Amino acid sequence: MTGLNGSGSVATPTLSDREFRSIAGFMYDETGIVLTEAKRAMVVSRLSRRLRDLDLQDFTTYCDLLQSRWGADERTRMISSLTTNVTHFFRESGHFDDLRDNVFPRLLEQAQAGRRVRLWSAGCSTGQEVYSLGVALLALCPTAADLDIRILGTDIDPEVIRTARAGTYTKTQLAQLPDQGRVFFRDSRDTPMMQDAGAELRRLVAFRVLNLLHDWPVKGPFDVIMCRNVTIYFDRETQQRLWHRFGQLMQDGARLYVGHSEYRVEDAGSQFVPGSAGVFIRSSDVTKPSVSSVAATSIGGAL
Ligand SMILES: C[S@@+](CC[C@H](N)C(=O)[O-])C[C@H]1O[C@@H](n2cnc3c(N)ncnc32)[C@H](O)[C@@H]1O
Numbered sequence: 118m119t120g121l122n123g124s125g126s127v128a129t130p131t132l133s134d135r136e137f138r139s140i141a142g143f144m145y146d147e148t149g150i151v152l153t154e155a156k157r158a159m160v161v162s163r164l165s166r167r168l169r170d171l172d173l174q175d176f177t178t179y180c181d182l183l184q185s186r187w188g189a190d191e192r193t194r195m196i197s198s199l200t201t202n203v204t205h206f207f208r209e210s211g212h213f214d215d216l217r218d219n220v221f222p223r224l225l226e227q228a229q230a231g232r233r234v235r236l237w238s239a240g241c242s243t244g245q246e247v248y249s250l251g252v253a254l255l256a257l258c259p260t261a262a263d264l265d266i267r268i269l270g271t272d273i274d275p276e277v278i279r280t281a282r283a284g285t286y287t288k289t290q291l292a293q294l295p296d297q298g299r300v301f302f303r304d305s306r307d308t309p310m311m312q313d314a315g316a317e318l319r320r321l322v323a324f325r326v327l328n329l330l331h332d333w334p335v336k337g338p339f340d341v342i343m344c345r346n347v348t349i350y351f352d353r354e355t356q357q358r359l360w361h362r363f364g365q366l367m368q369d370g371a372r373l374y375v376g377h378s379e380y381r382v383e384d385a386g387s388q389f390v391p392g393s394a395g396v397f398i399r400s401s402d403v404t405k406p407s408v409s410s411v412a413a414t415s416i417g418g419a420l
Pocket residue numbers: 147148149150200201202203204205208239240241242243246271272273274277327328329330344345346347376
């Protein structure tokens with residue numbers, strides 16, 4: 118129940134065990150995220166705001182709404198409230214160094230020869246990862262947007278996809294870009310003190326709402342997939358299924374980048390061999406060649 122407590126401030130509503138289990142069960146089934154008991158205070162705090170916005174008195178009524186046929190909108194909003202959207206430009210910069218040194222020169226050369234090149238940021242949040250890939254490509258090849266190169270950004274949360282599509286960031290956020298990357302953003306016409314992704318970047322990127330647990334209406338093969346800091350709260354089985362599905366959309370030599378807290382890709386059958394930290398190279402060679410021989414083949418092929 119909500120209401121005024123003794124001190125006159127609004128009391129936090131109570132979440133019963135049954136209600137917590139029901140919310141955690143829904144989140145697991147729908148998103149793959151495991152909400153352990155340790156997350157209970159976070160759930161109460163974030164969803165109390167939803168109760169206030171909806172003018173609901175308690176979690177019992179809220180859970181009834183979630184389960185009702187009128188609850189679809191709120192189910193989406195609850196997912197937005199309970200997912201973590203923290204991101205920034207050039208996060209885990211070692212991955213972008215790997216792309217610049219070992220991957221993009223080869224892909225750009227192939228795109229210039231007419232090949233289709235596709236990159237996917239799966240779980241892109243507000244878009245910084247996608248624009249970082251675009252900036253890294255444009256820094257190497259200013260005409261990249263004229264080639265058949267596209268970067269797809271997807272996320273389960275429609276709110277973050279709206280922000281990503283808008284492509285408008287504060288100057289503080291853009292300060293995370295290397296100097297030569299900021300030239301691809303322009304002062305925003307609509308929002309003072311902010312900057313918009315420029316035309317070249319916009320031509321390279323596309324954003325969609327997509328739940329990684331559902332069907333993927335995407336067309337592979339992908340040369341690069343980034344799925345970083347997304348599966349941290351997934352269980353091992355869900356992670357393995359995901360790595361396997363990514364592998365099915367990649368050809369040999371393509372690279373999967375995962376966040377530092379989520380390496381378990383090498384367990385996913387024989388589809389990947391590990392490269393440098395958080396980098397996995399698609400390989401159909403079941404004997405799994407050593408990392409050094411794979412890296413040498415791939416770098417040699419690039420240059
Ligand atoms: C912490 S952000 C990571 C953003 C970016 N990849 C990075 O590393 O900076 C995690 C994102 O994963 C998304 N996410 C969580 N579960 C998902 C699922 N089942 N399908 C698609 N996206 C999901 C969340 O909405 C959130 O925006």
